Amino acid sequence: MSKVAVIAHAGKTVGGGLEELRQTLAHAGVTDPMWSEVPKSRFAPKRVRAALKDGAELVFVWGGDGMVQRCVDVLAGKGVPLAIVPAGTANLFASSLDLPQDIPEAVQIGLHGSERQLDVGKINGERFTVMAGAGLDAQMIQDADGGLKDRFGRVAYIWTASKQLRGDPFKARIEVDGQLWYKGKASCVLIGNVGSLFGGVDVFENARPDDGLLELGVTNAEGIGQWARTIAQTAIGTASSSPFVQTTKVEKVEVELSRKVRYELDGGERTTVKHLKAKVEPKAITVRVRDGA
The missing domain is CATH 3.40.50.10330 (Probable inorganic polyphosphate/atp-NAD kinase; domain 1)
Structure with a gap:
């Protein structure tokens, strides 16, 4: 043993x-x-x-x-x-x-169980397995962590998200693998290693934690109306089909923000930053899984 x-x-x-x-x-x-x-x-x-x-x-x-x-x-x-x-x-x-x-x-x-070698992401010097994000999702997690999550579980995230939908966007400049990919207003930037959030909602289509790539998404949705359209489109299809969302796959990404914005990784809040630098570490972790998984 x-x-x-x-x-x-x-x-x-x-x-x-x-x-x-x-x-x-x-x-x-x-x-x-x-x-x-x-x-x-x-x-x-x-x-x-x-x-x-x-x-x-x-x-x-x-x-x-x-x-x-x-x-x-x-x-x-x-x-x-x-x-x-x-x-x-x-x-x-x-x-x-x-x-x-x-x-x-x-x-x-x-x-x-079988052993599966999986990628991890690394953002601002810290590794993650699921997703890292700046903007709406990080603020939502910060509010939920104030005791609500322990009392109400997933409902806490939904409740705090509803309070954040009127938040002011920020400007973002995003370079993907050394090339300018996005420049403009944003309310949320997500970098993912897997595709689904709770409830089985697929944020990133065809995401795999062993493909040697990370998923990148940015949304410029503002207010309840645009966010409602984005969430509905994600629920019935994919986030990338929303006119307020852009996605791509990356090996490394650098994000410059116009003001300090809180970021999170794997559901844990971190500090506020104006700069995020992330990359994939292929097959960095070995996880025991079901045979054939």
Whole structure:
């Protein structure tokens, strides 16, 4: 049996909680894992580094997208497989890989599943697995993280988004692989590694986390009317079919903004910036998935 580490967000739960995870691992023969619980995902990287230093050969992560992102930021390029027990609000990365919110099944996949090498994005020096964005989505996440998300889950995102639709746009200059691609007003810039947001809404068509490329989208929709049209078009087709949206695939992208705008990655808010620089790191992380996934 590999030397197994467990990095768990103590504030997240699914099924019978962390006690069920301990028991399930023990029944599978992992009786003494390197166990570490953190109160916030930002404390996870230090625990992952310690586990790797102690010889971990497999790292289980318990939590949501933010927790996975913090751990992947350290694990990328190390060659140590990642196993995920989805216990967050959206679990977009786990959902994109068809990983279950069922502890026994997730443990079985983590211990004995196939290994899939996946890309990660890196933006302003920090890696992400799902999406990074500046503008409306980041402000929405900041508001939802003020306690609403823990109380109301996904509904918190919808509620806070509705409050942000009247926000002022900013000007953006975007270079793709060294060439000018977009210049003009924008209300949201998204850089994705997978295609779907919660609810199964496809933001980026034909996105794959193992194609060596990132997805880039920018929208200049303003106000409730234009955003309603954009969201409706996305729900019945693709975001790129909206007249307010442009998308493309990139290896690297640089974004200059006219004013400081908050950005986020994998559902976690970050600071306000006027400059974003992102690139893809192909096949940087190994994830245990279902056989054939």
